[in-house]
Amino acid sequence: MGEISVLFPVAATSDPSDLNRAHRSITEQTSPPAEIVLVTNQSLTEDTETAINDLVNTHSISRHEHFPDAKGLGGVLQAGLKGCLMPFVARMDADDISEPERFTHQLNVLKETNAHIVGSHLAEFRDDPEPPERTRKVPTSHNEIAEWMPWRCPVNHPTVMFDREAVLDAGGYRDFPLMEDWDLWARGLAAGLQFRNLNQTLVRANVNNLVDRREGLNYAMAEIQMAWKLRKLGVASPRDTLQHLCLRVPPRLLPSYIGKRIYDIFAR
Structure with missing residues (x-):
């Protein structure tokens, strides 16, 4: 049985083709997840709702959790995180693409080192992922990440996998509009969590x-x-x-x- 839950927020107007591409990049991982939790907190367009239902009906590891009372992205991520069943949680966005060995590399680091949160560099594209326009590189060691933390977000949110219990103990996600990720990393650092970014580009993100x-x-x-x-x-x-x-x-x-x-x- 797998050890990874994927926390996968879906916006009300997510493009079905992007959503399917993102989901496929997860199911084709060399270390596949045990579950994919698609989370929403808004009324969906008919096309988006149909796309989610199709994914759930055709992939037994996928389920849809709707949290209408969750406030903002931070609220829906926290609600989804609490419902994840596996010890390790990977983040995924509905218009991004994970490289096939992403989960394998990150899971190895989480299991073999003292790291609680592991990210990577992030390739950015507009419309066509081949080739990406640029790569957002981040520091790799815990000490370098801590040096960045006071003035620049040092972890690419769509790339992370983390220890679920450790992140929840640090307070998990909160409703902090536009800064949900940086807020979590800062509180995690203050709580003593260990960070690492792999010197690899494991996710491609649509930045339209x-x-x-x-x-x-x-x-x-x-x-x-x-x-x-x-x-x-x-x-x-x-x-x-x-x-x-x-x-x-x-x-x-x-x-x-x-x-x-x-x-x-x-x-x-």
Whole structure:
């Protein structure tokens, strides 16, 4: 029996072809999961609902859990995480692609080292995954990840696999709009969890319209709240907080074409 649950949130308007491609990349893993938990908290379009039902009906390891009272992405991820049955949980998004050996590599690290959370580099594409436009590289060692934590998210959320019990003990996901992942990593670091990113690119992510979703006053406010949270947790020093606010807040308020250019240069 497998040891991996896949926590797979699906948005109300997820594209069925993307969803099927993402799901297929999981079922074709060299270390297949024991269960795939597709989680939702919104009313779905007819096409998306049909696609989910088809996946559940044709794959015995897949199930759909709907949490209408879950607030935001953090809320639905936490509800889904509590319902996962396996000791290790892998995250997956509905428009991304996992490389075939992703789970094998990550499971080996979780079982053979003291790491609780394992991610990887992330290849980014628009529409066509071949070839990706760029790779978002992240630090690999725990110490390097801890150094990044005060001012830049050091773990690519769609790439992670983690120890379920350890993450729940650290508080799990919360409703922290636009920063659910960074909030969890920061609290995990403060709680003593060990991190590692593999020096491999194990997931390809569709970043269409990503810049549009990461600009504006709401995102600037989320950056300010995150900076304050990092300081409150003792993860960031006053200097770290100043650097965070100066480097990350202003770009969120720039016009779209400038924000896109900055994203293209620095890849977040």
